[in-house]
Amino acid sequence: MNNHKTEKVFLKGNEAVAMAAIEAGCRCYFGYPITPQSDIPEYLSRELPKVGGTFIQAESEIGSINMVLGAAATGARAMTSSSGPGISLKQEGISYMAGSELPGVIVDIMRAGPGLGGIDASQADYFQATRGGGHGGYRIIVLAPASVQEMYDLTMLAFDLADMYRMPAMVLADSVIGQMKESVTPNPRPKTELPPKPWVVRGKAAGEPQNVVKSLYLGDGEMEAFHWKMHARYQELADKECRWEEFMTDDAELIVTAFGSPARIAKTAISMAREAGMKVGLLRPITLFPFPKKAYATLSESCKRFLSIELSTGQMIDDVRLSVARDAEVAFYGRPPGAGSLPTPEELFVQIRKNYQAAA
Numbered sequence: 567m568n569n570h571k572t573e574k575v576f577l578k579g580n581e582a583v584a585m586a587a588i589e590a591g592c593r594c595y596f597g598y599p600i601t602p603q604s605d606i607p608e609y610l611s612r613e614l615p616k617v618g619g620t621f622i623q624a625e626s627e628i629g630s631i632n633m634v635l636g637a638a639a640t641g642a643r644a645m646t647s648s649s650g651p652g653i654s655l656k657q658e659g660i661s662y663m664a665g666s667e668l669p670g671v672i673v674d675i676m677r678a679g680p681g682l683g684g685i686d687a688s689q690a691d692y693f694q695a696t697r698g699g700g701h702g703g704y705r706i707i708v709l710a711p712a713s714v715q716e717m718y719d720l721t722m723l724a725f726d727l728a729d730m731y732r733m734p735a736m737v738l739a740d741s742v743i744g745q746m747k748e749s750v751t752p753n754p755r756p757k758t759e760l761p762p763k764p765w766v767v768r769g770k771a772a773g774e775p776q777n778v779v780k781s782l783y784l785g786d787g788e789m790e791a792f793h794w795k796m797h798a799r800y801q802e803l804a805d806k807e808c809r810w811e812e813f814m815t816d817d818a819e820l821i822v823t824a825f826g827s828p829a830r831i832a833k834t835a836i837s838m839a840r841e842a843g844m845k846v847g848l849l850r851p852i853t854l855f856p857f858p859k860k861a862y863a864t865l866s867e868s869c870k871r872f873l874s875i876e877l878s879t880g881q882m883i884d885d886v887r888l889s890v891a892r893d894a895e896v897a898f899y900g901r902p903p904g905a906g907s908l909p910t911p912e913e914l915f916v917q918i919r920k921n922y923q924a925a926a
Contacts, residue, residue, distance in 0.1 A: 574749040579717040579739060580605035582750050583673055584613070586721035587645055590755050592671070593619035594644035596633035598626060598652060601685050602741040603675035606647040627652040631659030631672075638668040639779045641766035643725055647673035649741075650683060650691050653699070660734055661700030664796075665781025667765075669728035671721070672706075673737045675744035678903035686903035687740040689826060692881035695738045696855045703793065705800055707735035707807070708854040710825040714748035720852070726758045727807060731799055732765075738854060740877060742827040742908065800856065809852035810861045814840065818847030820922045821865055823886055824875040825851050827908060828901075832875055835914035844922045854882070862889035872896045873921045875914060877903065897921050 577585065584606045587595070595614055597607045607623065614621045624630035630646045637644035648656065653674045663670055676691045678684040698704045707727050709720040717739060724735040770776045783789040813833060815821060824832045829850040839846040849865060849872075851858050866872070872890060874883040879900050887896050899917045901909050 574751050576747055577714055577718075577750045578605055578747050579711070579714045579744045580675065581609050582714050582718040583647070583721045583737060584609035585752055586718040587671070587725070588613060588617060588619070589752065590643065590722040590725040592643045592645050592725060593617070594634070594637040594642050595619070595646070596622050596624050596630040596637070596644070597646045597648065598624055598630050600649045600652050602677055602744055603647050603649050603673065605744070606673060606675075627655035628659065631656035631663075634670045634672075635659055635663050635666070635668060638663065638670045639666070639767045641763045643669075643671075643729075645671035645673065645725075647675070649675050649677045650679045650688075650694075651681075653691065653694065657700035660706065661698070661702050661704060662781055663734050664698070664700075664704035664706060665702060666779045667732040668734070668779065669725075669732055670734050671724045671728060671737065672734060673721070674739070676738065676740045684903065685741060687742045687827060687877055687908060688903040689740055689828070689877040690879075690881065690902065691738065692854065692876075692878065695736055696857070696885070704796060705855055706733060707731065707803065707856075708738050709735065709809075710738050710852060710854050711743055712826055712829050712850060712852075714743070714746060715750050716852075717743060718750050718752060722755050726760065729760050729763075731803060733799065740826045804856035804859070807853060808856050808858040808860065810858040811848070811850040811852060812861070812865075813848035813850070815847035815849060815865055815869070817845050818865075818869050819845040820871045820873060820918065821847050821849050821869050822873045822875060822914075822918060823849045823851070823862075823882075825854065825882065826877070828875045828877055831909060831911055832914055834911035835918055838911060838915045839918045839922065842919070844919065846918055846922060851882075857885045857889065859885075859889040862886060863891060866890035866894040870894045871921065873918065874898050875909075875917070876900050877908075
């Protein structure tokens with residue numbers, strides 16, 4: 567395998583994640599199979615040993631995330647992947663990684679829930695991903711691809727951001743993006759200036775301090791100081807790393823907002839609306855944390871009507887409402903899993919026309 571070739575290849579979204587992880591320098595994968603993300607460990611079990619990497623199918627999701635923690639503590643690029651139920655089991659380990667300031671990549675290919683749920687496409691893991699998911703008031707970087715090419719590109723970005731900010735990063739995609747096939751250009755990893763890792767745990771040499779990875783702070787004021795340190799890091803992320811896409815927003819009188827596969831469908835519906843004479847645009851957040859609040863605030867200065875579309879009963883809409891101007895209105899259209907199919911462009915066009923006419 568030669569990931570440095572620039573010709574396009576035809577890949578599943580999950581395969582693009584796995585290929586990008588290897589190109590990004592990931593040499594440690596620890597995971598456990600669950601539909602609809604099992605293509606990732608299947609690919610890495612075959613390809614990672616070819617580049618000197620380590621693949622372990624752990625005994626559980628709990629075991630796998632703690633193996634990621636251990637590998638990350640030595641400075642290795644490590645990752646795991648799962649779907650909703652497995653991500654729930656990993657939450658304690660993710661919290662320990664955040665509390666220990668350890669980088670690492672977690673991939674969540676979302677399926678229906680709660681509980682065992684099913685393999686239908688869902689976006690109901692949004693709260694779990696963007697609010698940390700575990701105990702202790704931490705956050706993690708969350709990237710939301712809307713194409714197989716972005717599954718590749720954003721996986722590489724996730725590894726770099728995790729190292730730059732010393733915190734876990736998640737690639738969050740619904741099962742449609744994970745299972746669909748598209749042409750991908752497997753570009754080499756961009757040259758990025760990454761900080762050194764003087765904190766890594768290794769054998770103690772004579773005369774050198776011994777590094778310890780911990781999330782326990784018992785000194786007077788130490789834990790409070792650590793929380794403010796994390797908070798400052800999140801603020802820096804918000805200032806420097808927010809990413810989003812705008813489509814036909816310059817003159818929009820209604821802005822649709824969606825991420826993942828619904829954003830793709832919404833683009834077609836918006837083009838239909840434009841042909842019908844309606845001034846409609848799209849704002850697609852790519853970073854779900856940090857959420858691109860300034861982009862929403864700026865657009866809501868001129869456009870006062872938003873429509874949030876999600877594969878859930880409504881989660882991202884909370885962040886949209888908190889980000890737009892106070893006099894802007896935010897409507898919602900949701901399709902939680904269980905309906906048996908994704909919304910069609912025609913279905914979304916009906917919702918766009920309904921909200922556009924209400925705003926007129």
